[in-house]
Amino acid sequence: MKAKFDLSEDQNEAELNQNMMASLVGYHCRRASAALDPFSHPRMAAFHLRPGDFAVLSLLRANPDVSQKRVAEGIGVSAPNLAPILDRLESRGLIARERSLSDKRVQTLSLTVDGLPLCREAEKTAAALESEATAMLNGAERRQLIALLQKVYVK
Amino acid sequence: MKAKFDLSEDQNEAELNQNMMASLVGYHCRRASAALDPFSHPRMAAFHLRPGDFAVLSLLRANPDVSQKRVAEGIGVSAPNLAPILDRLESRGLIARERSLSDKRVQTLSLTVDGLPLCREAEKTAAALESEATAMLNGAERRQLIALLQKVYVK
DNA sequence: TATTGTTATACTCTATAACTATA
DNA sequence: TATAGTTATAGAGTATAACAATA
Numbered sequence: 382m383k384a385k386f387d388l389s390e391d392q393n394e395a396e397l398n399q400n401m402m403a404s405l406v407g408y409h410c411r412r413a414s415a416a417l418d419p420f421s422h423p424r425m426a427a428f429h430l431r432p433g434d435f436a437v438l439s440l441l442r443a444n445p446d447v448s449q450k451r452v453a454e455g456i457g458v459s460a461p462n463l464a465p466i467l468d469r470l471e472s473r474g475l476i477a478r479e480r481s482l483s484d485k486r487v488q489t490l491s492l493t494v495d496g497l498p499l500c501r502e503a504e505k506t507a508a509a510l511e512s513e514a515t516a517m518l519n520g521a522e523r524r525q526l527i528a529l530l531q532k533v534y535v536k
Numbered sequence: 537m538k539a540k541f542d543l544s545e546d547q548n549e550a551e552l553n554q555n556m557m558a559s560l561v562g563y564h565c566r567r568a569s570a571a572l573d574p575f576s577h578p579r580m581a582a583f584h585l586r587p588g589d590f591a592v593l594s595l596l597r598a599n600p601d602v603s604q605k606r607v608a609e610g611i612g613v614s615a616p617n618l619a620p621i622l623d624r625l626e627s628r629g630l631i632a633r634e635r636s637l638s639d640k641r642v643q644t645l646s647l648t649v650d651g652l653p654l655c656r657e658a659e660k661t662a663a664a665l666e667s668e669a670t671a672m673l674n675g676a677e678r679r680q681l682i683a684l685l686q687k688v689y690v691k
Numbered sequence: 692t693a694t695t696g697t698t699a700t701a702c703t704c705t706a707t708a709a710c711t712a713t714a
Numbered sequence: 715t716a717t718a719g720t721t722a723t724a725g726a727g728t729a730t731a732a733c734a735a736t737a
Contacts, residue, residue, distance in 0.1 A: 397610045400598035401659045402591065405666045406678060407572030409685035414569050416689035417562030431703080436557065443555035450718060455552045462705065464720055486713045486718040504556045511560045517687055523561065526684040530564035532672055533681075534571035586726080605695065617728065619697055641695040641736045 406533070419510040428503045433458060433466045435507070438500040441476065441492050448487045449478075475499060561688070574665040583658045588613060588621045590662070593655040596631065596647050603642045604633075630654060 402408045419425040420432055430438070436456040441447070444455070453463045467490070470476040475496035481487040492500060515523060557563045574580040575587055585593070591611040596602070599610070608618045622645070625631040630651035636642040647655060670678060 397595065397602070397606065398598040400594040401663070402594055405572070405662065406670055406673075406681055406685075407569060407574070407666055409682050409689070410565055410569040410572060413685040413688040414562060414565040417560070417565060419562070433704085439555040439557055440552065443553040447552070448718080451552065453719095458704095459706070460719060461707080461721075484714070484718085488719070507560065508556070511562055515561055515688060518561075518684070522684060522687075525680070526561055526688075527564050529673070529677060529681040529684070530561075530568040532677075533568040533670060534564070588727085603695080608696095613727090614729070615696060616698075616730080639695085639737070643696070 410530075417511060417514050419507045419514075422510050424506050425503070425510060428499065428506070430503055431466075433462075434470055435503055437463075437466055437470060437490075438475065438492065438496060439504060441490055442497065442500050442504075446489045446491050448481070448489055450487070452490060470496070565685075572666060572669050574662045574669075577665050579661050580658070580665060583654065583661070585658055586621075588617075589625055590658055592618075592621055592625060592645075593630065593647065593651060594659060596645055597652065597655045597659075601644045601646050603636070603644055605642070607645055625651070 420430075420435075428435075433456065436458075437452060440452055440455050444451075447455070449463060449467065450460070453460050456463075458466070467476065467478065471478060474493055477491050477493055478488045479491070481489055518526065575585075575590075583590075588611065591613075592607060595607055595610050599606075602610070604618060604622065605615070608615050611618075613621070622631065622633065626633060629648055632646050632648050633643045634646070636644055673681065
């Protein structure tokens with residue numbers, strides 16, 4: 382093993398130099414995203430919802446009776462990848478698929494009596510975890526962070 | 537088909553209501569991350585580097601001759617998942633693995649004569665794309681965005 | 692015994708082509 | 715022909731267990 386004073390020869394015990402990626406907004410965005418991800422937390426995991434599942438439930442709560450097409454667009458997932466998400470939620474009895482009468486190609490989605498309260502609780506938990514994970518920001522900082530992020534991706 | 541004036545009954549042609557996720561910093565972080573991802577851009581794709589590949593090269597350029605263990609920690613990837621990244625870079629002749637003489641368990645990584653200029657060009661391209669993708673931010677906004685993001689994930 | 696690195700494997704997310712049933 | 719939804723499949727990222735070589 383190397384002596385502690387011998388740090389000029391190599392970096393066995395020193396910090397790594399910052400590389401170029403640390404100058405990119407995108408890099409810090411990804412790290413912050415990971416730090417704020419609620420799905421790795423046990424309190425959120427207790428709902429047994431994957432990110433896509435939660436996105437569907439939350440969208441349906443705010444937008445009752447929308448078609449699968451619009452849900453797919455709304456949560457940014459392709460139609461083929463939405464199908465297994467809906468299968469899972471339907472088999473858990475959290476959502477219902479209903480064939481539209483006016484156009485029998487479309488299926489309309491809605492939260493069930495079990496799905497609605499579970500969605501509410503999951504949303505409350507996600508909001509609480511986010512609030513804890515961003516406790517170092519005051520209200521103004523939080524609003525400004527969101528405003529700057531939106532400026533980057535909107536349109 | 538529905539008449540255009542009949543929008544009160546459903547939302548076939550209306551915007552979706554914002555759901556709860558739009559109130560979360562984490563949601564906007566993910567969207568901004570996606571918007572800033574350089575790897576989906578043709579100019580970056582031309583290097584045929586995956587995100588992990590690029591992270592390794594960039595780290596090695598800033599930190600010559602570090603062990604695989606430290607690279608894995610530095611780019612936030614597990615040791616088993618680092619192996620195929622290094623195999624790929626090594627077989628392309630971009631990096632070299634060298635057995636340490638003092639401890640024959642460790643392998644020291646370095647950029648080759650081909651790896652260094654490719655890394656430089658890839659970094660230049662990534663920086664240029666980021667700069668274009670964040671053109672709507674002025675210098676002060678950019679610095680503040682990074683500062684706020686770091687505040688969220690540091691420590 | 693502990694550590695470095697490897698192999699094997701599995702799970703999730705994402706992307707695409709081909710299919711069905713309706714329009 | 716075009717659209718809504720499904721199935722099948724493959725790619726890439728990530729996680730864990732078990733192993734070999736070395737300390």
